Amino acid sequence: MQAVNAMSKMTKGTFWRISLMGMLLVVGWTAAQAGESIVREGPMEIREAPIEVRIELPKAIYALGEAITFVVTSNRDCYFLVFTIGPDDKVEVHDPVASGPYMGHPLLKAGERREIPVPDAPGRAVVTPPAGAYNIGAVCSREELGKLGLTNIELKEPAKAGRRSFEFHLGQKIKDLDHNALSQATITYEVTAR
Numbered sequence: 001m002q003a004v005n006a007m008s009k010m011t012k013g014t015f016w017r018i019s020l021m022g023m024l025l026v027v028g029w030t031a032a033q034a035g036e037s038i039v040r041e042g043p044m045e046i047r048e049a050p051i052e053v054r055i056e057l058p059k060a061i062y063a064l065g066e067a068i069t070f071v072v073t074s075n076r077d078c079y080f081l082v083f084t085i086g087p088d089d090k091v092e093v094h095d096p097v098a099s100g101p102y103m104g105h106p107l108l109k110a111g112e113r114r115e116i117p118v119p120d121a122p123g124r125a126v127v128t129p130p131a132g133a134y135n136i137g138a139v140c141s142r143e144e145l146g147k148l149g150l151t152n153i154e155l156k157e158p159a160k161a162g163r164r165s166f167e168f169h170l171g172q173k174i175k176d177l178d179h180n181a182l183s184q185a186t187i188t189y190e191v192t193a194r
Helices: 002-033 152-160 163-174
Strands: 053-056 061-063 070-074 078-085 091-094 113-116 132-141 182-192
Touching (some): 070 132, 078 152, 078 163, 091 152, 152 163, 163 182
Parallel strands (some): 061 182
Antiparallel strands (some): 053 070, 078 132
């Protein structure tokens, strides 16, 4: 009888150890599926998600003279500016620091859906000639854009020179920056004659 009890205790102990190991294996597999590791060496690093800025347009085709709005969002708090490149390669830079009443505060909060122009703006944006394909771009950074040389004043001359000059200048300014702390997005829309 004692042999049966000893065997029963050993079986129960083994059962619980196997069950516990199985649970740890499932938890480890689940964590691995989520992209995490349960084996850590040294101090644990906490990494913030990279900034991801997005632009949303309510539609893809606009007629000349039609009102246009768009939304800028980001997954992290960031300072932003917007630019437009027309089919004639003309560039317009829209900096909230210089155009606050039109664009709102320069700091875009995480998860905020900033409509541009802001609803209480003194005017509205209207599609003007020429017809063709346009790009709206946004740059968003954890640091104030003035510290990075990305302001309306500093981008004015490259913008006057057109698309190639502007894109080159912008690329030079952001190429060596931490891309987890800066994001850029572009969206295209079409303008047609009425």
